[in-house]
Amino acid sequence: MGVYNVSDVSEQDISNLMVGRDVILNIEKTPASSGKPVIQVKDLMILCDTGKPCINHISFTLREGEILGVAGVEGNGQSELVEALCGLRKYNAGSIQICKTEIKKLSISHIRGLAVSHIPEDRMTTGVAPNLSIVENILSDKISDHKFSKHGFINKKKIKQYGLEMVKQYQILCKNPDVRIDSLSGGNIQKAVLARELSNQPKVIIADQPTRGVDVGATEFIHKRLIAMRDEGKAVLLISSDLNEVIGLADSIVVFHEGQIVAYFPDTSKITELQLGGYMLGIHKQSSNEIKEVIHG
Template sequence: MRSAETMVELRGITKRFPGITANDAISFKLAKGEIHALLGENGAGKSTLMNILFGLYQPDEGEIWVKGSKEAITSPQKAIELGIGMVHQHFKLVQPFTVTENIILGSEPRKGAAIDYKSAQSKVSSLSEQYGLSVDPKAKIQDISVGMQQRVEILKTLYRGADILIFDEPTAVLTPQEIQELMEILRKLAGEGKSIILITHKLKEIMALADTVTIIRRGKVIDTVSVAETNPQQLAEKMVGRSVIFEVAKKKAEPGSAVLSVKGLTATGNRGNLALNGLSLEVRKGEILGLAGVDGNGQSELIEALTGLRQVQSGEIRLNGTQLTNATPRAISESGLSHIPEDRHKHGLVLDFTMSENMVLETYYNPKFSKGMFLNAEAIDKHAEKLIREFDVRTPSIYNKARSLSGGNQQKAIIARELDKAPDVLIAAQPTRGLDVGAIEFVHKKLIEARDQGKAVLLISFELDEIRNVSDRIAVIYEGQIVGEVLPENTNDEELGLLMAGSARAGKGGQS
C-alpha cells in the first residue's frame, strides 16, 4: 500500500539541447510504494527527465530531492548509491556473459583476490525467488529470451539495493504473456515498498497497473491525475492535445492475386536449430496479412529470409512470380520489397549518420541522389526534409544524428523511408513498437493507405490488438510453421492465444 512518504521530488527541472528544450520547468513527486506512470508522446521529454534522475544527464535548472535530501546526481553511480535503479528500453547487458556475471558486473563479491561466484549465484537465486523473477543464474544472455533479459536487468538493480526503480518503456519488446508476467512482478515490487516510475505510452497498462500518472507534452507537465479518476480517452487527449481514434477506420479489403508467395521454406536459426519448418504463406495485392505468434517461433528468421539476410535450405520465395530465394538484399529491394525492421537500431538506421543520410541508405546510388562517384548532397537533403515533414519526424534538423532522436521518431523516419520507395510488398515488423497512441494511429493509417493503393502488406506484430485491428487476414506462426489462419472478425484473443501456443484448430478462414 502506498504511503505518504515522498521518495523522489523533482522541482522545476529544465534541460536544453541545441535547438530544443527537452524539459521545461518540470516538477514531479514519487511516493513510497507507488507506481507512478510518466506518459507522453515520443520526444515529449520523458526519458530525458529520467536520465537526469539517474545521473546520465545534468539539469540546466532545478533541484532533485531524494528521501528528503537535496542531491546532486552527477553520475549513475551516485544514483545507485542513493538507491535508484533504471531498466532501460534497450538493455545494457553483455551477451556472452552469464546472468550472474551481468548482475554482479561492477559490484563483484570477492573471496581473496578471486570473484566469489558461488555467493553471487546464491544471492541472485534468493532475489529471483523473493520477487518471482524466475531466471537461470548460469544461462548466457545470448541464449535467453528478451523477457528473461529484462528480468536480469531488474535483478541487477535489486542486487545493488535499489528501492526506487525507473522502467523506460518496459513492455516495448515483450510478448502479451511476458507483459502479464512483468505486471505481476511490478505489483509485487510495489507491494514490498519499492517505488516505481513507469515511462510508457500504453494506456491499457497504465490503467491496469499505475496509481498515478503525470502527462508530459513537448517538455511541459500537462497534468498529474489519479488513475482511478481518469480513463484512456482522457489520457490520450491530454498526451497528444487532440482527440484520438483508437480503432482505425478501414473499408473492406478487395484483394487481388498473390504478390508475395512463400512455399515450404526451411531455414536454421543462429544456434543451428530448425527455425523455419516448411513454412508457406501468400500475401495478396490490396490486403494486409497479419502474422501473430509468440516471439521466438520463427518470425525473425522469416523476415531475414524474405529480405535476403538469411540463407534458406529449401523452399522458395517469389515476388510477382520472380524467384527471389537466397537473392541479395539489394536485388530483393529493387524487385519491389520494402522492410520496416523489428529492431530499428540493428537493421533500421545507422545511428551515427545524420537523418538526411539515413533517408537514402538503400537508394543513395540512385542517379537522383548521386553524380558519378559523388553524392548529390542537395538532392538528398531536400528528399530528407520532405519525408521528415510529411511523417512528422521530430528532429531539430536533418543534420542531427539518428541516435539523438527518441525511439518513436527513429521508427517514424524508417517508415517514411520505406513507404517512399512505393513497394509492391511492404513487410512491417513491429511497426509501432515504442510509439505513442497518436503515432500508432498515424502508422496504421499509412499501412491501410498502402493496402488501398494495391500494395501487399505483411504485418508481423506481438500486439494482438494491432493484429486484429489492422489485418484483413491473420496467420498464426508456431515453431516455424503456419498453424492456423483466421479472419479478424471471426476470432478473439483467446482463440489466437491458443493457436499461438500450438493448439490445432479445424478449418481455416475463421470457420471452427
C-alpha cells in the same frame, strides 16, 4: 498535463492527454480488396544456427491490397521468416517467390529492387546508423539512384531538398534533416525508418513490430500509413506481438507456433484475443485444410 486518479481515466483519456489531441485507438479501415499474389512461400524450411528447424515447412500467399497479420509468441519463427524474405538469411528448402521471382540466390539489394520494403523489428540495431543524420539514414538504400548522385558524386542540393520533403511528409519532429538521428525520440526515429521504406513505391511492405516502443501519436500515424499503402494496392505483411494491433490492422491472420502455421483466419473482424491466444500457445490447431486456404489456390 495534470494528475488524475487511475479510476477516473480510461486508456483513451491518457492517450489524448499524452498526445495533446484526440487519438483514435480503434483502427478505422474499409474492407480489403485483394488482388494478384505478390509473395508466394512454398514449403519453406529454415534451420537455425543450432540446426533445429525454426521455420518448418510453411506455405502462404500474400496478395496485393491486403494486410496479412502474423500472430505468435515471439521466437516462433517470425523473425527468421522476415529475414529470409528480405535476403538477410539463407533458407534451406522450399521456395520464396516475390513478384514471380525466386529470391534464393538474390542479393539484398536485388530483393530491394523488387520493390520490397522492410521495417525492421529493432530499429536501433538494424534500422538506422545512429551517428549519421536523418537524411543520410533515409537515403541509405537509394543514394546510388540517379536522382541523388551522378557518376558516384552525391548531389547535395537534391538530398537536402528530399530530406526536407520527407521530414514534412512523415511528420518527423526535428530541427532540420541534418541533425543526428539518435537525437530524436523513438517514435520519430521510427517515422524516419518509415520515410525510407515507404517512399520508394514499394509493392511489398514487411512491417516487423512497426510500432514497438513508439508513442501513441506516432503509432496512430504509422497505422494510418500502412492502411493507406494497402488501399493503394500494396501488399503488407504485419508481424506484431501486440494482438490488438494485429487484429485491428490486418485483414487476415496466420498464427505461428514452433515454426509452423497452426491457424489461418481469413476474416479478422470475428476473432478475439482469447481465441488467438489458444492457437499461439499451441493448445489448439486447425485442420490442414483450413490452414491450406492461406495459399489461395
